[in-house]
Amino acid sequence: MWEVLQHAGWVTTLGTSRGLFGLVSVVHYSAVFFCVGTIVLRDIRILGVACRNQTLSSVAEQLRPWFWIGFGSAAISGFLLFTVEAGDYAAATPFRIKMLVIGLAAVSALAIDWRVPTWDRASTMPVTARLVALISIVLWLGTILMSVEIPALTGLG
């Protein structure tokens, strides 16, 4: 299936056009940095070491649209970069681990978003909240770690 995608006409165009591939890469890098950064900042606020003068809800709401716009752009541009070597990526274990970590990180982002109003009403930040925020940070930084390990371990990208 992935091999068929890799040999589609538009994928070949993307893979051979330096400008087009570069443009998609710029979108991917920028979007990844923006999405990981905004979500990590929200988690840092939960840990109580940033924006302490502002409520958690206001920080989370300020950053939430940027996180999802970043995540969406990173996913779309990432898929386009994936298509160029789809067969090899799909078969590579580090790439599969990266997708798994991204999935877990996205679930944690949603779960935290869902609990933010409750945590915001508490007089002190619950221990569970801090723990989950820490796990979220580890997962998001893990997505970047897997991204840099893919070329190092497989030679892809």
Added chain:
Amino acid sequence: MYDAVLAGCRWLENTPWGVAVRGSSWMYPLALWVHFVGLSVWLATSLALDLRLMGVGSRRLNAVELSTGLFAWNWIGFAVAFVGGFLLLSAEATTYAANTGFRLKLIVLIPAALIWHVIVQKMVQKKTPAWTATAQTSAIGKWAGLIEFLLWILVVSASVSFLLTNALTHA
């Protein structure tokens, strides 16, 4: 002048950390990871403020609240990105120095974006009314935010162009 730069690059490549990052299969990706983690924090804190100045997105916090609340993490992100970037540069300094995209990034774009960033940050934090006018956004604030936003995207573009022209494999 270029000879002096080249000599400096060779010296960097022969420093213990330069040799280590270049020669090790795990240190290069680790340095890249550090660079990217720092960049994520730096760009998110900087661009979130730029977009707020432009009046785009949520308005739960105003530019002053956002800038002061994220100030420490903004510069922590910068410091982390700098350390990672310095290690990456040390590993292959002469290759970097010869690349047009990298020269553009380090000599023109980053200094320009950084100076602009510091000016914007100062103006916002001094609560200059013309820039921040709390709930509303001002024309000058919008332009200031837009220019900084574009400058950082150009920095990323120059870096990507370097990566694509010098496809160095560290497998």
